[in-house]
Amino acid sequence: MQELHYNPLNPYEIRVIRLFTEADHPVHATGPLHCHILHVPLEDSYLVNSYNATKGLSRTWPVTVDNAFDKQSTFPRPPDYAQLFEHDLWERCFPFARTPEFPHLKVPERLRITKANRMATRWPRDQNIKHDRTWRYAWGDFVALSYVWGDPSVKREIFVDGVPVPVTASLEAALRELRNRVRIQEGFLIWADALCINQEDLDERAAQVARMKDIYRAAWQVVIWLGPEQHDSDLAIVTLRYMSLQLQHKGDMSIFYRRVRLNIVRLPFWQWQHTHTTLNIQKHALEAIYHLLARPYWRRLWIIQEVALGATNSPVLCGHSSIRLIDISNALQFIKGDAAALGQFIVMSARGWHKFVKRWDNAIGDTHQISEKPWERPLAIASLQDPGRQFSTIKSDIYDMLVLVSEANASDERDRVYGMLSLPQVAQKIQLIPDYNRTASETFVLFSANLHLSRNLNGLRLVNSAVPAIGTRYLKSMHFSRPRKPKFIHRHRVVHPGCNHDLPSWAICWSCPRNPAEPLRNVGTVSRLASTDSPSISGNILTIQGVIFDTISTLSAFHPTESDTSYPWNAPNPPTSPYGSHDATREALARTLIGNFEGSEDHGLDPYRAILDWRLWSSSIQGDIKNLFGLQNFYYRNKTLQLFRTWTLESLIRLPESTTPWLVPRTATYREVLLGARRLLRWRRLVTTNSGYLGLVPAATRAGDVIVLIPGCDTPLVLRAIANKEGKGKFSVVGEARIQWVMEDEVDRRLNEAGGTMDSISIV
Structure with a gap:
């Protein structure tokens, strides 16, 4: 079989492909894909015109969902959007069928709205093509393709x-779709890494990876390919566009x-009010959004820099449908703003109420692939193009970028380092040249060393410490739906x-897989420590x-089925509370459990008071009982934890006047604080230090480990002294x-008491 031969590249050249379309010959309208490889110079000296004077009308890519407003409506709703709110016969007869809380009420197929009626959009042909315009470069122009390689x-x-x-099915599908797109038919060339880089030549591969920043910045547009149509992806794109418009014009949920609130019983001595939420939007539209956000594309490593270097109007293609990335970003912000209701409906519509909370009883547990908030990562990636926006989950610090990379998928582990080098957050601190002749371990050590020597020590927060064994088979006794400590735990697993x-x-x-504990977010800096000595x-x-700063003395169990029965671990002499009174200590505990709360506003209910509501720890919210990281399981495993000399966890949570409670109101604040506490407690221990x-x-922390504060690291670190003579x-x-301080300047006060000098710490 004849093999493709790559001619060597000059230092200033890149390869692009010219994809043959029906504009070249009608035979290329269908059938096998044909293309031609070209070597083109990527230098400013070959630029002949600006964006506005060239073909492409200033980087505008026609998409299927556009600003076709209905002028008769007070809200700019294109006619196609009305179908999102139509209901079939089954839903009109049974309104509860539109509620995700009842997943067993299936809509018969014969009564469903057909896909042909639901989707009427077609990708438009560009009416504004100016054939007399010239190209940006003397040789033409190109788009860069961002896609998942696939199996x-x-x-x-x-x-x-x-x-x-032979190419992957994902690339072939992307090129097949691009063949029908007007910009490619107009003559734009394509850069796709699998074809334009000789993957067998390690030196060329390293040189081209080092030029990724230049390639994606020079591209006329970065085209994002999510994959073929699946799970009603066309409906998801229409819905996301509608949400984007709703955010821009009204922002009304x-x-x-x-x-709907119904008074079931209303007597002077007893009132029972039922709250019911009815969806106006089609449930399958929300389910389609969930599947679109769960696509492998959002977990691909290289898209982090590809999207960051693209334009905010980058086209996102999925099957025959397309939308601008800025619209997806706006829609996800819209969902994030109402995560407790609309966001919950999106998850429940796809997974059902019984699967809304991930169960951990017989699995290792995966806090990354299946998230309660699947819009967080796509929103973070989309926000890379404009990190100054208020809703962005990405800050200017390199740590957030490291977290994104650690949760991404890569075929070559070295690419986790090389894929970051073009990003502004990394490039300004680390000067590292890709070299695929290095081993993965050598690459990791070299990258970490460069990062730490730049005085940014936040990389130490991503250490892969071990998580002790838990029992994955158990029998849990129940009494009036209130869980007790699981019994008969067996089949222990690390x-x-x-x-x-x-x-x-x-x-x-x-x-190695990243430690399963959720990264600590919105922690700020631990103090104003400044070191004159570089690492x-x-x-x-x-x-x-x-x-x-201090030594750890008392530790909770990190999981209700933890195999080591010595936890919770109580210190011989628990300290007194430095926070003061019983109420002040309760507030400190609440702030420890939910950190800097960023949930929804809910009738002025204080989130720190909500997390200490005894009903949340006893009866909780429907569905949380099944979650082994729920507050009930944590409480019953650790209620004897002696946090302070006179107070246990039970005495801080359950006040003497507490009585048998009713169920917790399912309000936004209660849901948000419960979710926030669960995410912080996962695979972590609640501890007190010698000072209280x-x-x-x-989870790997043991009694005797020390809390250390380091300039350049935004959170305290847990360090363990080396026991052997060589590590003395x-x-x-x-x-x-995460440490709950008595006051914000507590660290500075401690440092001043020590004469303002810091310790020299050696880490191996």
Whole structure:
């Protein structure tokens, strides 16, 4: 079989492909794909015109869902959007069928709205093509394709310069769709990494990876390919566009659902009010959004830089439908703003109420692939194009970028490092040239060393510490739907063994799965510590300046089925509370459990009072009982935890006047604080230090580990002293921690008491 031959690239050249379309010859309208590889110079000296004077009308890509407003309506609603709110016969007869809380009420197929009636959009042909315009470059212009490679074992055949070349099914589908798009028919060339880079030549591959920033910035447009049509993706795109318009013009959620309150019983001595939420929008439209957000594209590593370097009007193609990335970003912001209601409906519509909360009883648990909020990662990636927007979950700090990379998928682990080098947050701190002749371990150590020496030590927060074993089979007794401590635990299993690649504990390992604990968000800086001495590395020892703040003494179990029965671990002499009174200590506990609350406003209900509501720990909210990270399971495993000399966890949570409660009202604040506490407590321990400070630490933490504050790291770190003689005076990193201070300047006060000097800390 004839193989494709790549001619060597000059330092200033890139390869692009010219895809043959029906504009070249009618034979290319259907059938196998044919293309031709070109070498083109990517230098400013070859630019002949600006964007506005060239073909393409200033980077405008026609999409299927556009600003076709209905002028007769007070709200700019295109006619196609009305179908989102139509209801079939079954739903009109049985309004409860539109409520995700009742997933067993299936709509008969014969009564469903057909796809042909639901979707009437077609991608438009551009009426504004100016054939007399010139190209930006002397050789033409090109678009960069951002896509998922897909399963490498599933191949499709295309013809490159007359040679049959096997490519992944994902790339073949993307090129097949682009062949029908007006911009490609107009003559725009395409850059796709799988074809335009000789993947077998490691030196060329490294050189082209180093030029990714230049390639994507120079591209006329970055075209995003989510994949073929599936799970009503065309309906999802129409719905997202409608949400984007709703946010821009009204921002009103009531059009999507309405709340109905019914007084079932209304007597002077007893009142029973039922609250019911009815969806106005079609439930299958929300289900389609969920599946669109769950696509593998959003987990691909390289899209982080590809999207960040593209334009805010980048086209997003999915099957025959398309939308601008800015509209997806606006729609996800719209969903995030009402996560407690609209966001919950999206998850429940696809997974059902019984699967809304991920169960951990017989699985390792995956906090990344299946999230309660599947819009968070796509929103974070879309926000990279404009990090100054208020709704962005990405800040300017490099740590947020490291978290995104750690949760992404990559076929070559070294690409986790090389895929970040073009991003502004990384490029200004690290000067590293890609080299695929290095091993993965060498690449990780070199990247971590460069990062730490730049005085940014937030990478230490991503240490892969081990998670102890839990029982994955158990019998849990029940009494009036209130769980007790699980009994007869067996089949113990280690959830996360930690890094085993023989790297220093200060090096970020990208080969091991990230620690399953949810990253600590919105923590700010721990203090105004400033070190005059830069970190130094000698061999495998990282020497930094810091403050050894306190020692951990009391620890909770991190999971209700933790195999080690010695937890909760009570110190011999629990400290007194530095927070003061019983009420002040309760508030400190609440702030420890939910951190800086960012939930929805709900009739002025204080979230810190809501998280300490005894009903939330006893009867809770429907569905939380099944979750082993729920507050009930945490409470019954750790209620004897002696946090302070006179108070246990039980005495802080359950007040003496507490009585047998009714169910918790399913309001936005209660749902948000419950979810926030669950996400913080997952795979973490609630601890107190020798001085009585409350905190959350990694599951691998043990009594005697120290809390350390380091300039350049936004959270406290848990370090463990090396026990052997060779490691005397040295520490290993366990992970990041959250400490509830008595006052904001507590660390500075401690430092002043010590004469303003910091300790020299050696980490191996």
